[in-house]
Amino acid sequence: METSFAITGKGYLIMAADTTAARSIVKMKVDEDKIKELSPHLLMAYSGEPGDTVQFAEYVERNIRLYQIRNLYPLRPSAAASWIRKALADSLRSRKPYSVNLLLGGYDTATHDPHLYWIDYLGTMTEVPFAAHGYGSYFALSLLDRYHNPEADLEEGLATLKRCLDEVSKRLVVSPGKYKVKIVDKDGVREIEL
Amino acid sequence: MARRYDSRTTIFSPEGRLYQIEYAMEAISHAGTVLGVLAKDGVVLAAEKKVTGKLLDLSSAKDGGYGGSGEKIYLLNSNVIGGVAGLTADANSLVNYARTAAQQHLVLYNEDIPVELLAQRLCDMKQGYTQFGGLRPFGVSLLYAGYDPHYQFQLYHSDPSGNYSGWKATCIGANNGTAQSLLKQEYKDDIEVKDAIGLVLRTMSKTMDSTTLNSEKLEFAVLTLDPETKQPRAKIYRPAEIDALLLAEGLTKKDEDTEMKAT
Numbered sequence: 001m002e003t004s005f006a007i008t009g010k011g012y013l014i015m016a017a018d019t020t021a022a023r024s025i026v027k028m029k030v031d032e033d034k035i036k037e038l039s040p041h042l043l044m045a046y047s048g049e050p051g052d053t054v055q056f057a058e059y060v061e062r063n064i065r066l067y068q069i070r071n072l073y074p075l076r077p078s079a080a081a082s083w084i085r086k087a088l089a090d091s092l093r094s095r096k097p098y099s100v101n102l103l104l105g106g107y108d109t110a111t112h113d114p115h116l117y118w119i120d121y122l123g124t125m126t127e128v129p130f131a132a133h134g135y136g137s138y139f140a141l142s143l144l145d146r147y148h149n150p151e152a153d154l155e156e157g158l159a160t161l162k163r164c165l166d167e168v169s170k171r172l173v174v175s176p177g178k179y180k181v182k183i184v185d186k187d188g189v190r191e192i193e194l
Numbered sequence: 195m196a197r198r199y200d201s202r203t204t205i206f207s208p209e210g211r212l213y214q215i216e217y218a219m220e221a222i223s224h225a226g227t228v229l230g231v232l233a234k235d236g237v238v239l240a241a242e243k244k245v246t247g248k249l250l251d252l253s254s255a256k257d258g259g260y261g262g263s264g265e266k267i268y269l270l271n272s273n274v275i276g277g278v279a280g281l282t283a284d285a286n287s288l289v290n291y292a293r294t295a296a297q298q299h300l301v302l303y304n305e306d307i308p309v310e311l312l313a314q315r316l317c318d319m320k321q322g323y324t325q326f327g328g329l330r331p332f333g334v335s336l337l338y339a340g341y342d343p344h345y346q347f348q349l350y351h352s353d354p355s356g357n358y359s360g361w362k363a364t365c366i367g368a369n370n371g372t373a374q375s376l377l378k379q380e381y382k383d384d385i386e387v388k389d390a391i392g393l394v395l396r397t398m399s400k401t402m403d404s405t406t407l408n409s410e411k412l413e414f415a416v417l418t419l420d421p422e423t424k425q426p427r428a429k430i431y432r433p434a435e436i437d438a439l440l441l442a443e444g445l446t447k448k449d450e451d452t453e454m455k456a457t
Contacts, residue, residue, distance in 0.1 A: 072310055073344050075303065082304035110343035 001174045003136030004034065004045040005164055006103045006116050007148060008129050009157035012185040013105040013114040016161055016194075017045045018136075018176030033180055038064045039074045040188045042106035044084075047133050048121060049099035056091075056098045060084055077106035081117040081125060089123030097121070101133045107184050114184070132164075139171055140164040154183070162194060204327050215324055218333045218354040221280060227367040227401055228266060228277035230337040231377070231394050232349040236387035236418035237339035239277045240394045241266030242367070242402050246410050252433070261430035267413045271296035273306040273426040274340035275415045279367035280354075281333040288334055292316055306426075309340030313350040313358045321356030331355075335366040339417050341426035347417070363393075369401040376400060387418060395443050407445050409433035 004017040021029035035045045036057050044060065046053045063083070068074045075083065081104050091098045102119040118124075118131040130144045131137075147160045161181070169175045182191050207213060226242040243265050255263035262268070270276040270292045278285035295315040299307035316336065323331040331354045338350040351366060352358040363381045365373035376397045385393070394414075399407045415430040431439065440446045 071308075071314075073308065076305065076343070079303035079305045083302055086302065108343075 001135045001172070001176070002034075002047040003132070003134040003168060003172075003176055004047055004103055005132045005136065005140055005161060006043075006045065006105045006130065007144065007157055007161060008105070008114045008116050008150060009152045009154065010150070011107075011112075011114065012154055012157065012183055013043070013107065013116060014154075014157050014161055014181065014183050015043050015045050015103060015105050016165070016179045016181045017047070018134075019178045019180050020176050021050070023050065030178060035180055035182050036061050037182075037189050038080065039068060039106075041074070041109055041184055042077060042080055042104070043182055043184050043189060044105075045103040045133070046100055048101045052098045053100050056088075056100045060087065063087075074109075076108050076110055077104065077115040077117070078108070078127075080104065080106070081115075081119065081127075085117075085119055085123055085125040088119065088121065092121070092123055103131050103133060105184060107186060109186070112186065135172055135174070136164070136168040136176075139167045143167055154185075158192075158194070165194070204325055212324060212355075215331055215355045218280075218331050219335075221333050222335045222354070222367060223370065225279040225367045226266060227365060227369055227373060227398070228279045228335075228337050229363075229365045229373055229377075229394055229398055229401075230277060230339055230349045230351075230361070231363040231381070231385070231390040232339075232347055232361065233385045233387045233390040235347070236390070236416055237275075237341075237347050237349055238387065238390045238394045239267060239275055239337060239339045239415045239417075240398050241277050241279075241413040242398065243411050243413060245282075255433055257432070261432050261435075262413055262415065263433070265413065267415045267430055269428055269430060270312065270338070271307060271340075272428065273342060273417075274309055274312055274338055275417055275428050275430065277337040277339070277366075277413075277415075279335045284332045285334045285336075288316060288319075288332060288336065291319060306342065308342040308344055309338055309348045309350065310345070310360070312340070313338050313352055317352050317356040317358045319356075320352065320354060324355055337364065337366060339415070341417060341419065365397075365401075368403075373397050373401045387416060391416065391439070392443055395440065395445055399445055407440055409436040409440075412436055412440075414439065 006015040017034040019032050021032040038044050046057045099121045104117040107114050118126050118128050130148045132140045226244040228241040231238045268276050268289045296307045323329050335353045341347050349361050351364050363377040414436050417428050420427045
């Protein structure tokens with residue numbers, strides 16, 4: 001089932017999301033990218049109602065891009081998170097709300113530190129050092145409580161992420177097979193293979 | 195016939211000029227001086243008040259509001275102070291617009307509006323009045339002293355045509371040429387706020403018409419960072435504080451009458 005993680009470390013943020021697109025009990029696709037690169041220093045993992053997710057993610061992506069073209073500077077992670085939360089909160093109060101859960105993570109080029117926001121379809125938003133959505137979160141959050149270190153270097157951060165993924169594949173009945181992992185730091189976004 | 199193109203703001207003259215805009219700028223160069231200096235750790239603004247007199251009720255400026263006497267220097271947002279030169283009524287409406295724009299940004303993005311963005315928002319509106327028919331342009335120039343995490347401390351100037359630019363030290367209003375050349379001579383790139391305050395006050399005292407500098411003719415404001423919270427702190431001085439500052443800087447002329455009596 002759909003699962004996404006994100007953890008912050010010293011000067012970087014790692015985000016991982018499974019790559020399955022499923023309908024009912026059938027896997028339709030196993031290489032779906034569920035992490036959008038909103039700007040050179042901003043990542044968003046999305047999950048939830050199929051259809052809503054991609055629609056909302058593209059809506060966000062284009063609005064963030066528009067802000068960047070219109071104005072002089074890109075939105076900082078905190079500002080982007082607030083805008084997205086408001087978009088979801090407005091949507092919740094409309095006739096047909098988007099049912100989308102998000103992890104928004106980025107590197108703030110003004111203050112030189114990573115930020116991570118946990119956002120759900122009700123428009124709840126909190127800034128957190130690590131976060132997860134989906135069934136995987138029931139296994140990973142306790143692990144992260146134990147092993148997360150905000151001062152960790154990238155290697156240690158990736159090892160912690162690996163622990164989470166392994167635990168999920170060990171214990172979850174319907175565990176996803178593959179994950180996409182992306183990193184954002186001062187140099188921007190890059191994708192890695194675990 | 196030479197004045198055929200004067201009455202319409204939005205029609206070019208054959209030489210390619212917009213006379214109403216030029217007249218608006220001319221009007222500003224007779225208004226009270228506003229002076230701004232960008233320092234390493236803050237921005238300083240000072241303004242000359244034109245509306246004064248013994249009978250003017252200034253009691254609200256003494257302890258009401260957020261400081262200042264509400265003629266030249268306004269708090270536009272918690273991170274931006276604005277100094278205005280020109281028609282006060284037009285300025286009031288622009289200040290109102292700026293405050294609304296800043297709050298709209300806060301609602302959408304939950305952050306203080308970046309300084310240049312605020313200047314841009316006002317300039318977009320000012321520009322509109324150079325193009326749409328039947329309306330008079332704003333007869334106001336503004337100085338924006340602000341802070342944001344993108345470019346730290348900043349100082350901007352905008353004029354009635356909707357042009358804006360960033361400055362290290364600049365001046366608008368009466369005698370702005372004199373003041374600018376004085377600033378050019380004395381400004382140093384790594385100036386600190388405490389020296390910038392002195393520079394601003396000295397330049398102000400040299401360019402103002404009146405010989406004595408006191409709170410009746412002067413508005414003064416400083417934007418710095420709070421040493422603990424690292425958030426911008428805008429301080430618009432009250433009359434008593436201005437007098438105290440002038441005394442500390444040694445710029446208050448001694449009352450010659452009292453001196454005579456003393457001897």
